[in-house]
Amino acid sequence: MHLKLSSEDMAFQEEVRDFLNNNLSDDLKQKSSIQASIRTDPDTAGQWAKILGKKGWLAYTWPTSMGGPGWDIVKRYIFESECALVGAPAVNTMGFRMIGPIIDKFGTQEQKDFYLPRILMHDDSWCQGYSEPGAGSDLASLQTKAVPDGDDYVINGTKIWTTGAHYANRCFCLVRTSTDGKKQEGISFVLIDMDTPGVDGQPILMISGDHELNQVFFDDVRIPKSNLVGEENDGWTVAKYLLEFERGAIAYTPTLNAGLRSIEEIASIELTGHGDRLIDDPGFIKKLRDLEIRVMAAEFTEKRAMSALSTGQNPGAKSSMYKLMGSELGQEIAELKMEAVGHYALPFLPESRVPGNNITYPGPEHTRTVTAKYLNGRASTIYAGSSEVQRTILSKQVLGL
Ligand SMILES: Cc1cc2nc3c(=O)[nH]c(=O)nc-3n(C[C@H](O)[C@H](O)[C@H](O)COP(=O)(O)OP(=O)(O)OC[C@H]3O[C@@H](n4cnc5c(N)ncnc54)[C@H](O)[C@@H]3O)c2cc1C
Structure with missing residues (x-):
């Protein structure tokens, strides 16, 4: 696993940036930016999924044998990072991340011929x-x-x-x-x-x-x-395979890094009680840098697990480790963001996050989804295997307890 981008990867990064510039409209970005769920609303996300499908980039984790682009782990990571940085809509990944690989491994030829092309084009949700x-x-x-x-x-x-x-x-x-x-x-x-x-x-x-x-x-x-x-x-054999995909295939750190960057931006606008910029407050900055270091450590763990997956190995306990790190760090980032926006974290207006609403949010735009994301994110340590369950797996498989 190489950690520096090769010239080929840098050219790919430019290609992804160009694609996002030319295809991700301001309207889709705006609708996506006001939402707090892990998934953008089905209309917005569906439109974006169709655009990705047409380009051949929706099922971006798939090998060419399944009709995917056949990207290696670095390219996937670049794609995810660039999408997270520009705030691309979060599409429903259950087709290409979960059921697609299952049908490919356990399905009949008839099932493969019917479902896989539909997943590639987001014909089904x-x-x-x-x-x-x-x-x-x-x-x-x-x-x-x-x-x-x-x-x-x-x-x-x-x-x-x-x-x-x-x-x-x-x-x-x-x-x-x-x-x-x-x-x-x-x-x-x-x-x-x-x-x-x-x-x-x-x-x-x-x-x-x-x-x-x-x-x-x-x-x-x-x-x-x-x-x-x-x-x-x-079915238990199928379910176990899928759970591994579920835990082993989600990259958390592109989103975590985007979250850290947005805290930095907010902290350069928001002021402390003494009228100084929050970014100049040593106490706040210490918390931010501490999180950055831990996200970096999670990123290496995540890349190790993805590297194992991309060479056909079972990521094993590594996927539990980074599910645990990724979800808990995500919650801490959401909490620090709440601290950064201060009293603007108080309004509770779910209607202001519905695309096309005409509600004026009582605070700057960068504060609109902060509390909702914090609340929504509490679920991340429950779904796809709770933190307690992940710790049990680690204690058994890594520590041999
Ligand atoms: C936002 C969200 C989305 C979800 N989406 C889906 C979905 O699309 N499809 C789907 O099928 N499911 C989905 N789930 C369900 C999710 O997989 C379960 O909530 C999860 O597996 C926990 O099960 P439970 O809620 O029954 O809690 P329980 O299993 O009853 O756990 C309750 C508590 O006990 C702890 N616990 C349980 N067993 C142990 C143990 N052996 N050792 C130590 N502690 C333990 C848990 O960590 C938890 O804190 C979703 C959940 C959430 C929150």
Whole structure:
């Protein structure tokens, strides 16, 4: 792994900057900048995903064999960093990051031919139906049942915390097809069209006021057996592969670095109680530099994990380490940003973050999303494996406890 950019990589960086300059409109940037969710609203993000798809850069983590650009880890990192720096909309990554690689590894040829080209062009929006009211960290306890009936499965049960289910048209889902043996042994991995009769969703609002999450109910939902991915009762193998992708494939540090840079910008505008610029306050700067050093350390860990992934190795415990570091640092950055904007952190106006709203936010523009992002970001140490679960993995796999 080389840490300095080669001349080829620098030329690629210029190509990405040119592309962003020419294709990311001010309108898309503005709509994206006023939002606090991990994902930009489906209209804005969908438009951007289509533009990326046309360029061949939506599924930018995919090898050329799957129709992706075949970028190495450095190019991916450059792309992510440049997108984070200009505030590009955050697209729904569940298609190309999660279900795409699963279908490529475990799917039938028919499934590959149908779904992969659609993911490349963002023709579908996917959601993940794993968690249930009684099965989160202990996922194998899931109870949603799929009962074989002729050429179909009939599904009954409920999924919770399903991000984006209210606009997704497809869901990849873990269901119980057997109660024999260990609980991991009776699980299957299926694909469900969200417009199938019997699928219903209820919104769950987050503390930030955002609607990202849902509870989804399945009431006698009939899907064809051809929607099974992998073998019946072997869904746990598929799920484990996906969890590794989920933890091992998200790059946190481009966003963390963009967050640090924006604190620096805010601190050169905002004043302390004594009327000095915040950036000149030694106490504040110490906190900022401390975070910068820890983000740099996280960046090296992240690159090590990505390097392992790009050479086909299993990132193993490294992905737990950087999920832990990335999510906790993100929360600390959000907290320092709140401190930087002072009393402007107080207004709670979720409506002012809806694209096209006509609400005047009672503070400078750079303060609009600060508190909402802080609140929304509390979830990052829960989803994709909570911090406690990651620490347990590290204690077992690294420390051998
Ligand atoms: C914003 C957000 C988006 C999400 N999106 C999705 C989605 O799209 N699809 C989906 O399927 N799920 C999604 N989830 C669900 C997420 O995966 C679960 O919330 C997570 O796995 C934790 O499960 P739980 O909420 O049931 O908490 P629990 O598993 O009940 O955990 C409760 C607490 O106990 C701790 N704990 C649990 N087990 C252990 C243990 N063995 N050792 C130590 N501590 C433990 C946890 O760390 C936590 O603090 C999302 C969650 C959030 C917050």
